[in-house]
Amino acid sequence: MNFIKNNLLVQIILAIIGGIVLGKYLPVIFNQTISDSIIRVFVTFNTFFSEFLNFFIPLIIIGLIVPAIGNIGQGASKLVLYTAAIAYASTLFAGFTTFGVSMAVFPNLLANQTVVKISETATQLTPYFSLQIPPLLDIMSALFAAFIIGIGVSRIQNSLLLRGFLEFEQIVNKVIQRIIIPLLPLFIFGIFMNMVHSGEIFIILNVFSKIIVVIFIMHVALLLVQYFIAGAISKRNPLTALKTMLPAYFTALGTQSSAATIPVTLRQASKLGLKEDIIKLTIPLCATIHLAGSTMKIVACSIALMLIQGITIDPLTFSGFIFMLGIAMVAAPGVPGGAIMAAIGIIGSMLGFDSKSQALMISLYIAMDSFGTACNVTGDGAIAMILDKIFKNKSIQ
Template sequence: MQKIRISLLVRVIIAIAAGVLLGQFLPKEIARIFVTFNSLFGNFLTFVIPLIIVGLVTPAIGELGKGAGRLLLITALIAYGSTLFSGFFTYFSGMSIFPHILPAHSELSAMDNPEDFLLKPYFSVAMPAPIEVMTSLLLSFCIGLGLSSIKGNTLREAFNDFKEIISRLIAVIIIPLLPLHIFGIFLNMTVSGQVMEVITLFLKVILVIFVLHVVLLLLQFSIAGIVAKKNPFKLLRTMLPAYVTALGTQSSAATIPVTLGQVKKNGVRESIATFVVPLCATIHLSGSTMKIVACAMAIMLMTGMPVTFTEYGGFIMMLGITMVAAPGVPGGAIMAALGLLESMLGFNETLQALMIALYIAMDSFGTACNVTGDGAIAIVVNKIAGKDK
């Protein structure tokens, strides 16, 4: 019999529902078993986050610089600019909307210090990170830039092997255990009487982000239409098959063939399309950036944490670089961003778990936004690189 595969999104939804349901009657002594697992898993994430950053960011930067030419530079700058635009657009939109729909003094403020109201684990094992998060980022940038400027391949191949190890660690261990981790968080919150407020606020945040990502696509294709002197709505409509495909696959890489076909229908030359689309599938994650920025802001407002432009601006710029290294697995972008959430915004284990749940709940829409936006970038690069044929 063919093995039935359940998507990560479905598993997360089942985990949340099970946590809420079982939390109504499960004895605290049993619930603490899952809380203990959460403690161990959270500590393991703390240990592995710097390794994820080094293993993913270093080879990504090294490959971007390898054989760098004008077209690569143009595409990378536009992709990074689009990601930054998405981040700051989301920040200003969120600051205009979220304070009016999210409670200013929510009971969730205790989540910033969860030990005050959540169940405690039976035991905990300290797993200190080998290096600090910011140190790992700086190390990745330095080594990655160095790899892009030398001819030797020995160190580059070593980091590519390390990247494979980290990618497999994420795909085989971390991602499969995430639903159980999220189950434990929601079980704990249900036992502690906080869960219904969390779910209600989650639905509001998801609705806002969906509307914002539609607006973002309209803005991206309006810019592309102005540059190429074409009807932006027609350009966007042509990309809809890629959007729908990405909704189903939840993978930018798996959608590349469809994206390529639709980009060519928008008048992009084949030589440009075959270069830009696969590259942007890796380095352009404007939709994922939007989800992370909006979800993090919502959680900070819900828990009473201060949200300042100075702090958040730095987070968005660093996030844009980190997204280049996001592994091509469902939920990979949020895993790559956990280090920044912890080091720059002060997210603890509980807030990180809430962040993961929120992000994965919208994973399909974020991927679809990424892929469709790739079409807008291809149009702009095609115009800059030369006259349309």
């Protein structure tokens, strides 16, 4: 039971399976009226949870981005700024290459698979009641407010306001870890149960199985590119360096957390022969701000879900989304599910995902969370190699 309690991936898988099984067999066990009444209980919960998410997402954006910008701006060394810049560049590279590959592969891979027509003809169950929770700010207002405040407090020495936002960040992280993440499996359970009722489920599962394989291949390709670039800059053998970092990769597969993998990542990075002061600063920092593998998953999953729902994909709009996503990834907490919770606001506001699409996005993301996290932390070694070369004969103060 502890294994299930402490493993979000297992909880999500059980929620998906449970939602599918009960959605399929409730009408067999009971009559249609009773079955619909049971499903409506979960529809009611999902409606309330969606309202809560819509209310809290702007607070997540402010609570994570303001301290991230403020802390980087008050960094004690050039190394912090270089690390942040390279991590952001790596994230953008992952995002734009994934966009190109996904647009080339997914239209044919997902041809003739759409949930639009089914959604139009299916009987949609309504909640027993709903509770409106208007957000304090919309998503774009929260983003601009976070940038302005973050840049402002970064310019103030010993800012009391920054200390306040650091405490607010702790509150946001506690709500994510103790309320949102624990309730996500129940939310996803209800979504999949309702999808069985509407007839959309088999299309969704078919899509899941196809894009998971494609994204895993792209993760491997991303790591090879990162290490060949780092190897060319640092004059090291990229394959040997990547092999050295593999223990961190496999540790992250089990922990699903960049932060929890830091001790192993530090140990393996030291085996690359890098400067200790470089390693001790960049590896913990990258565990929080370098989420190229997570960006790759979010971009690919977004495109796949937009295609099967008939949502128009505008390259310019999606480019803006990738730039904003890179900032959200820098601010995301290094805990299981942290990246998708930091990104879900801009996914909804910039790509037009409704609550059901957001739930599918979360499900698909977490189904591959281990592989994305493993890609993130392994790529941290490549960034450390580049920074070691840049600061070989320079002060890091």
